[in-house]
Amino acid sequence: MSRIGKLPISLPAGVTVTVHADNMVEVGGPLGSLKQQVNPDLQVQVGNGIVTVIRPTEQKRHRAMHGLYRSLIQNMVTGVSTGYVIKQELVGVGYKATAEGQVLELHLGFSHPFILQLPDEVSVEAVTERRANPIVTLKSIDKQLIGQVAAKIRSLRPPEPYKGKGVKFVNEELRRKSGKTAGS
Numbered sequence: 001m002s003r004i005g006k007l008p009i010s011l012p013a014g015v016t017v018t019v020h021a022d023n024m025v026e027v028g029g030p031l032g033s034l035k036q037q038v039n040p041d042l043q044v045q046v047g048n049g050i051v052t053v054i055r056p057t058e059q060k061r062h063r064a065m066h067g068l069y070r071s072l073i074q075n076m077v078t079g080v081s082t083g084y085v086i087k088q089e090l091v092g093v094g095y096k097a098t099a100e101g102q103v104l105e106l107h108l109g110f111s112h113p114f115i116l117q118l119p120d121e122v123s124v125e126a127v128t129e130r131r132a133n134p135i136v137t138l139k140s141i142d143k144q145l146i147g148q149v150a151a152k153i154r155s156l157r158p159p160e161p162y163k164g165k166g167v168k169f170v171n172e173e174l175r176r177k178s179g180k181t182a183g184s
Helices: 060-081 143-156
Strands: 016-019 024-029 032-037 043-047 050-054 084-091 096-100 103-107 114-117 123-127 135-140 166-169
Touching: 016 043, 024 060, 032 060, 050 060, 060 143, 084 143, 096 123, 096 135, 103 143, 114 143, 135 143, 143 166
Parallel strands: none
Antiparallel strands: 016 024, 024 032, 043 050, 084 135, 084 166, 096 103, 103 114, 123 135
């Protein structure tokens, strides 16, 4: 049996889960609501503040979907109750970030700035303090969407292994390489 799939999901206070007739699971909470279509082979049961996902057989595809949909529902419950936050740091001389509404403008050492229009579900904040690297903070209730936006921002200038310049996650450990050594 799937070790992840068989775990029950406990609902925090203020979070409701409803399963519609077409196996659409809707999770609502203090921060908003999310929907996820669940495979019709699986069954989602809600009762006494606990959500369980039940699979019909031991087929390999049913076992795989069992853990997947349980994790997706757990991520939705966490998102609508506490939300997700991703912080990214811009390391490099002259790197800047400014945010106005849903528009993020990044200066990453190229001849032109990158201007990103972010989805409405993701809120952005850019902070630049004196003598510190700019920090871009992303907040959302949708874990998949915020991860996708963060990966897009990082892909504009991934950190390089020699000096560590680029866009990196806060507290991320980078694998550094040593530079050239003098000849004999």
